[in-house]
Amino acid sequence: MKRRHLLAALPLLAAPSLVRAQAGPIRVTDINGRQVTLPRAPRRIVLGQARHVLAMALLHPDPVSLVVGWGDDLRRMNPPDYATVRARFPAADDVPIVGRAQGDGLSLENVLAARPDLVILSRGGARGGASEMVDRIAALGVPVITVDFFTNPMRDTRRSMAVLGQVLGQEEKARAFEALHAGRLERIASRLSGLGAAERPKVMVHAHAGGTPCCGSPGHGAFDGMVSFAGGRNLGAEMIPGSTGQLALEYVLTQAPDVYVATGGPYGGRGGIPLGPGVDEAEARKALVEVIRRSRMDSLPAVRNGNAHAIWHGFNDTPAHVVMLEALARWFQPARCGDLDPAATVAELNARFLSIPMEGAHWVSLPPGAL
Known part of the structure; x- marks a missing residue:
């Protein structure tokens, strides 16, 4: 200057x-x-x-x-x-x-x-x-x-x-x-107390799925810590030294993750999955199916077994990530955390805190046999 x-x-x-x-x-x-x-x-x-x-x-x-x-x-x-x-x-x-x-x-x-x-x-x-x-x-x-x-x-x-x-x-x-x-974090932690390494499912987080070349994924950083806290094992952390990086499709397929989680939002309407403000749940679910097929992830056991999901990418940089943690814990550990209610947490955040409310689909899941 x-x-x-x-x-x-x-x-x-x-x-x-x-x-x-x-x-x-x-x-x-x-x-x-x-x-x-x-x-x-x-x-x-x-x-x-x-x-x-x-x-x-x-x-x-x-x-x-x-x-x-x-x-x-x-x-x-x-x-x-x-x-x-x-x-x-x-x-x-x-x-x-x-x-x-x-x-x-x-x-x-x-x-x-x-x-x-x-x-x-x-x-x-x-x-x-x-x-x-x-x-x-x-x-x-x-x-x-x-x-x-x-x-x-x-x-x-x-x-x-x-x-x-x-x-x-x-x-x-x-x-x-x-x-x-x-309170929300303590509730999850108490449910997962004593969880053994063998009980943690292998999780593929597909960052900006469909909007960027396959397969962007978190290494060590924000999403990795949240996946671990919610009872999963982040596949990307085993191969990516930094906070983000790329996993080869062949590697993902051979690893056969137990849970597939795509992130969406920023690339909605541009090849990715629309999620977040103003998004209709059916629209997001349809885009998730299309992205999984286009990315050649439809053969994964996670997809066939009804463990394929998508979540708003914005949760990786907001205190409202408590919602994401509850959703992840439900997906990773349904026996321990299946009764957690992220929708109720969104409602409470809107009622008590947010002057910019969270409205619209921020996560979706596919049932078994959806593809």
């Missing part, structure tokens, strides 16, 4: 300090252990990942009203989810893109031009450049916090939501969400 642009932005960035006398400071410790002080509750937030507006929506009645810039991930990578946000809050169309949420990362110049009094970055979304971006923004006097629901959601979700609750002035609601999240 040219020096004159930085100098021009600095007086604007200093403006929040003018109201420090009217409101007490907010001190938070983010998930990286950084202690950050805000002079007051933020009114102009930049999100490194736009999808984190969905996490804010669990706590705030109008999260979009606080956002003055965000990454391109919702508009570019998840058009159906973005359509849901703008349907509820049309002002989303006026929020400028400040850079790529992945790859080259955010533009520091665009972030500063938005005149934020807080920048929220993701450990997962910002990749390896997260620490450098935090340092560069903080050096200019702008508070920066890091949250994460992707890299290690089983560890960091509640901590991240507590941080968001503090900065948004919604601590009581954050505590209520923490209680729901903890």
Whole structure:
């Protein structure tokens, strides 16, 4: 960035300090252990990942009203989810893109031009450049916090939501969400207590099934931790060293996984499986059948035995993943978890928390003999 642009932005960035006398400071410790002080509750937030507006929506009645810039991930990578946000809050169309949420990362110049009094970055979304971006923004006097629901959601979700609750002035609601999240996870964990390795089914997670070349799958990361927690064994983790990668079709077929789980949503209508906001269950189920056939997965024992499913890909980066964990546990361990009710959890999230409700089919299953 040219020096004159930085100098021009600095007086604007200093403006929040003018109201420090009217409101007490907010001190938070983010998930990286950084202690950050805000002079007051933020009114102009930049999100490194736009999808984190969905996490804010669990706590705030109008999260979009606080956002003055965000990454391109919702508009570019998840058009159906973005359509849901703008349907509820049309002002989303006026929020400028400040850079790529992945790859080259955010533009520091665009972030500063938005005149934020807080920048929220993701450990997962910002990749390896997260620490450098935090340092560069903080050096200019702008508070920066890091949250994460992707890299290690089983560890960091509640901590991240507590941080968001503090900065948004919604601590009581954050505590209520923490209680729901903890209760749902404890119920699953208690059902699966004592589960032996031999009792864990081999699970093929087919990421963005039908929308990208076969066969994308998670390695060690978000989905892997959730599959393990829900009582399964992630096939991808045995071959993929990173968080995501490719499995050869021949390998998948020879491994004969016990459960097949496709993810859908972003590529709905573009070869993938539509799932998520506004999606009809019958439409999603029909697309799942087509994708399985096109991907040559129809010979898998999981498919023949009625253990083929699809779930909304967005669960891999939202605190609402409690819904996914319940669905996975039902599929992996029906004898222990068959009575779990993810639909009831969605209803409770909508009633008590979400200002952007979850409406539409977020998961589907195929009965035996569907193909």
